Amino acid sequence: MIESAAHVRVIEETSAYWRAVFDYPPFNIVDATIFEGLQNLLARMDASPSLRVVVFESANPEFYLAHFDLTGNTGNITTAVGPSGLPILMDTFVRLTKSPVVSIAKIRGCVRGVSSEFVLACDMRFASRENTRLGQPEVGVGLHPGGGGTERLPHLVGRGRALEIVLGANDFDGDTAERYGYVNRALPDAELDGFVDALARRIASFDRRAIAAAKNLVNQVSLPSADRLLEALNSFTTALTWPETQQRIQALLKLGLQRDADFEKRWPALLGTLEIGPGVRWRLTRAARYPLDPPAIAQFLGPGNRLIPKVSVSSLDRARDAIDLVPASVDALGLVKHAIFGEDLVDGRAPTRRVVFTEDVVKIAGQQG
Template sequence: MPQHYSTLHVTVADGVADIVLDNPPVNVLSATLMKELHTVLTELRGDDSVRVIVFSSANPEFFLAHVDMHILDDEDLFNELVAATPPGVNVFQAVGELLRNQPQPIIVKLAGKARGGGAEFVAAADMVFAATETAGLGQIESLMGIVPAGGGTQYLLERVGRNRALEIVVTGDLYDATTAAAYGWINRAVPAAELDAFVDRVARNIVGLADGVALRAKEVFSPVRPLEGYQREETAWSSLISGPTALPLMNRALEHGAQTPEGEADLEQLMRSVTH
C-alpha cells in the first residue's frame, strides 16, 4: 500500500488485507485513526485483488480502548470528519457504516479489550473471533454518563436482542469472550494460542472461493441502515453529553488514569470510583 498511516499498519498479500490498529498507549479511537480508517477502506474498496479484510491490534491488551476522551482537542480535524459524514449518521456512526458497507467481508481478530467505540467497531464487523482467555467487550458509556452513540445500540439489537442489549448498555460491564459468544455478540471464542491460525484459516478459505462469491454473499446479507435507530441514539447521547454530568465525569476519569495502560486495565472500576 503506497499510503502512509500513523495509526495503522497495512499489508496486502494473497487476497488478504491485514490492518493492524496501532495508536499507543491504549489504542483509543482518535480522530486521526477515524480519518485513516476511512482512507484505507476507501482505497481497498476499489481493489479487486482484496477478497477479505482482517483487523487486529498491535497492542495485545487493547484492540480499541474506546473513543478518545480528547477527541475534540483537534477541533479542525474533528470538524473535517463531521463535514465528510454521510447524511443520516453522526461522525461515530459513520465508522460502523464504513465497515458494514465495505464490499469485502471484514473479520476482527480480538485478542484484547474493546470498550465503547471500540466495542461498536467490533460489532459493526462481519465476523469476530476472540481469544477465550484475554478478550473482553464492553459498552462502558453508561459509566461515563452517556449512552453509546456510534451505532452500538443498533448493532447490539441486531446481534444479541433487546434484553441482552439493554443489559450490556446499562451495566457497563466488561464481558469475556465466552459470554460474548454465547450472547451472539461475536462469532466464537477461540483459545488464545490458536486465534492467529484460526483467523488465518477462515481468511484463506474466503480467498479460495470462486471469483465474486464472497462479495456477493456479503451483498446478500447487507444491512439496512437503521436511520431511525441511529437518530434515537444520537438524540439520547446529545442530551447527556451536553448536560452537567458527563464531561466532568470523564475529566475526573482522565485525572485518575483513564487512557493509560494501568487505568484501562479495569476501566469499569475506575469509572465507578469517580462517579460520586
C-alpha cells in the same frame, strides 16, 4: 507488502486478503487519527477489485482499540460528512458493513465503547478466550452508545442481554461474549491467529461476486437503518454536553484514564464506585483495589511506620491494585487510626480523605470537609 496510513498499518498478505493493524501507542485510543486511517483504508478497499477480505487486529495485545478519546481530540468526526452522506464516525462503520469486502475483527485486549461498535460493524468477530475485555461502558460515564451499539447489539444478543451490556456498563470476557453472541467465537489465544488466518484465506479463495451478493442479502435482513444510527449519534453528541457527564469524564481522567495503563485495563469495573453530585468532582464510595509499591507507601509513613498526617495525597492517583507489596514491618492496623488531608477537590474547599491500609486492600474514601 506493508503500507502505513495514520496508525492503521496495512499488510497485503495477497491481493485478495489484507490485514489492517491498529498501531497507535500507547492505548489505541479512538480519535480523529484512527478515523482518518480507517477512511483511507476504506478508499483503498473500494479501489481494489481483487480484494475479498480484511482482518482487523492490533499491534498491542493489551488494547485492541481502547475507547473514544474523552479529552476532545476527535476533530470533526461527528459533524463532517463522509462519502455516504453520514457523519464520518457513522460513515466509517456503515461503509465497512456494506462493503463487498468481508471484514473480520481479531480481538485481543480491551475493546470498549466506540471500539466495541467498530467490531460490531465488522462482519465477524473472533476473540481471545484469555485476553478479551469487551463492553459498552458509556452509561457509567453519563453517556450512552452512539456508534451503533444500541442498534446492532439487540439483533445479535437479544434485548435483555443488550440491556445488560449497555446498562451494566462493564466488561465481558471472551467466553461470555461468545455465549451471548457478542462475538462469533472465543478461541484459546494460541489458536486465534491460525484460526482467523485460515478462515480469511478460505474466503479469499472464493469468487468476489458471490461473496458480495451473499453479504448483501444478509445485510438486507440484519442491519439497522441509517436514520436510527444517526439518531443515536446525535443523541450521543448531545449527552457529551450534559454537566453530569462532564463531571464523570473529568473524574475518570483525574483517576488515570488515557494516562495510566493499569487503570485503562480495569476502569469499567470502578464505574459503580464513583459518586458524582453537586459540588463534588469525584469520590470513591467503596473499596477500590490498588497495588502500592513500597516507595508509594513509604511517603505516608513516619517513624515506626506510622501514617504522617496532613500530607499531599495526589500520588494516590498513581496507586494501582491489591496491596501485596506492603512491607512486613508496616503496622496495618495502626494505620487505620490516622487520616490524611488531601488536595482541593470540592469547589475550592479541601475535603478530608482517609487512606485505610488493611492487609490486602486500600480504601480511598473521599468526604467533603
